[in-house]
Amino acid sequence: MECNRKHHLILLVTILFLMGGCGSGTTSDSYPSKPLTYFVPWAPGGMTDMTSRMMAAALQNEIGQPVNVVNRTGGGGVVGHLALAKAKADGYALGAVTVEITMLPHMGLTDLSYEDYHMLALQINNAAAVTVRKDAPWNDVPALLEYVKNHPGELQASGTARGGVWDLARIGMLSEANLEPQDMPWVPSQGSAPAMQELIAEGVDVVTASLSEVDAMRQSGLVKVLGVMSEERLSAFPDVPTLKEQGIDWSIGGWVAVGVPADTPPEVIANLESAISAAAQSKAYTDALEQAGSTIQFLTGESLQTFVQNQHITNGKLLTKAGIAK
């Protein structure tokens, strides 16, 4: 009997809990009335994932509903971007849209493009950097490029897959200095970490990944950074000169934005935009991103649309130049 009574008690508590759960779901019919799903097209632990999780956490505080991060990885970003584009456009699906969305369509890998999303906000834009081994003979980018000019094809660069954003950084830099892409060929890698391993093991000579990705090894004294491909010096790295200062007018970065499927209703978009703007102001959010070495570039609305369109055009040109575009 004792046992039975205990069971009843458990049952009662369970029912109460369930009723409580139903209550919160039905009483508020205004958006958002249920948890949101936040798609991330890259693996847990990477820069996009970290940035997105920070946004999800800050957004959760703003809208008072859980924001669940879901990693849909693979296919060079195709899988996750596709998942967001095909998600139900009811405002409960949002996600990270990354620089790859302006590259993948040119490469014939997917029919997706930036037009499949409504971009809500740009979160970060991490500039590429030119990294060499500590004992390398060059101390600035012109010296490196001069060497490449006199010894075409001798040095090799790496940082990500072929046609990835850091590959574009290389092609753009070379073309700005009137050099051909094959003058410093690309060795494809699975990301910046394996590329850095190759660099210190003397497998490649230059890495063009972002400054935040190479910073750990820069601080450990194994590599040096010759320049950063941003418009101005980064506030977190005031001692690293830009390529512009060194006479090479070229800048490029890997960026992460947050977007929703294109057909999401305008009133929901307005709602989300204001919540995201507020979330992006929170100190916990900005501190976390800056400490991770990211450069915050917050853009919304028209300026964001223009930014993404320009990226689509520039990256298309670079990919064509490299012979990667289809």
Next chain:
Amino acid sequence: MMEFFTWQSLLALVLGALYGSLFGAIPGLTATLAVALFIPVAFFLDPIVALPAIISISAVAIYAGDVGSIVAKIPGTPASAAYLEELSRVAKRKGPFYGLGLCAMSSATGGIIGTLLLIALATTMASIAKNFSSFEYFWIAILGLTAGVFATGGSTLKAVVSLLLGILFSTVGIDPTLGFPRFEFGQPDLLSGLNYIVAMIGLFGFSEVLEHVYRRAKGTDALSVSDDSPGRMFFSLPWIPIIKRKWMVLRSSLLGVLVGFLPGAGADIGSWVSSSVEKMTHRSEGDAEDEVIVIAGTSSNNAAVASAWVPSLALGLPGDTITAIVLGVFLMKGITPGPLLFEQQPELIWSLYLTFLLANLIMLPVFGYLTARMASWLIRIPLDILLSAIAGVCVVGAYVINNSSFDILIMTFMGIIAFGLRRGGFPLAQVVLGMVLGPILEQNFMVSAIKSRWDIMSFFDRPIALVLMALTIVIIMVGIRTQRLRKSTD
């Protein structure tokens, strides 16, 4: 150093172990995923709290992967696939407490040896790791595959077939170097390739269900639960074989450490190489041999967990996803990795070492025992119900890895393939090994070839690469000799 042992950090250690043991025991939920889900929390915590939690999550979750091997015959990690058959035989004969006790005690021993080696050799290991380029990785992958061929009690030829099948599966999706889609049949879901954890769930778990459905009439082979006290079976009895083979434990842990500190290669290869070395060198049959292989595999994969931290700490180069996350925590807290870290922040390094020791000495056995209790309760469930639960766990486990319902189809497909392979007597674990090492082999071959402009001789130019090649040849020669000896004694 004292600041590390506040009640917050000890609590973090305990909660991390609890979380890790629950997570690791469920097929599909891996140690990496456990740590990844912990990131948003970790970034807001003090490193003094976040790091112990991460260490104890990873140490306990990797052991807890063996719980799945015993209950559902689904290995938690590719590393535990290396000794799955042996472990389930041991558990069948002596009960789950003994089986898991053997895993927990040798994991703890391996973990402690790994930590001690880390203390003694961290900077030396870092300077070796620094010299690893794609050529060395290529040979490491070859070494791992060779070990896989001989890590079977049965036919070497069948092991080769299984390995090749695994490598074939690993070629699905966008090719890792040049970005061409392969075998994707117009399916965007296939662009990302076949996930080896999904495959593992299907190959082992789902095919086990199919197998039982097929063999229905022939009765069941439920695990026996021994009458002996579970505590004794878990905590003390496993020490008998471990102490008897102390040199072998040391050797396997050393191997785990050696392979584990290489960025990206990790625990899986260590566990496979150790088990296959023992399979080749041991003449003893039955009981004793099974136990030896379990001890070798588990001690070496937990030894690798500790040494995987070396490249992150000393070079700022993450070895796997877990250490990548750890590196992120370091940088956010303004801790600079690198050789200087060992000189400038000895208290941090020593606290890390001590946390590793504590996690292995106390957390792993205690929470290991709790998960073993859970396992022994699970296997007492009538087989019919257990099997339907396993089928359910397979579906859910396959889904959660990538939140993709397509993966459930892949899992089912793998289950059916495995059912066929079992009929032909082909080993399943080798398929997983092929899927894990296939991409490493391909990428590093391609990168090396592109780098050297297709000069094949460059694969034999570098000293470490030559050492690895020599080791591969030794394994092949010893393996063939053992095969001959086995045949002649039959």
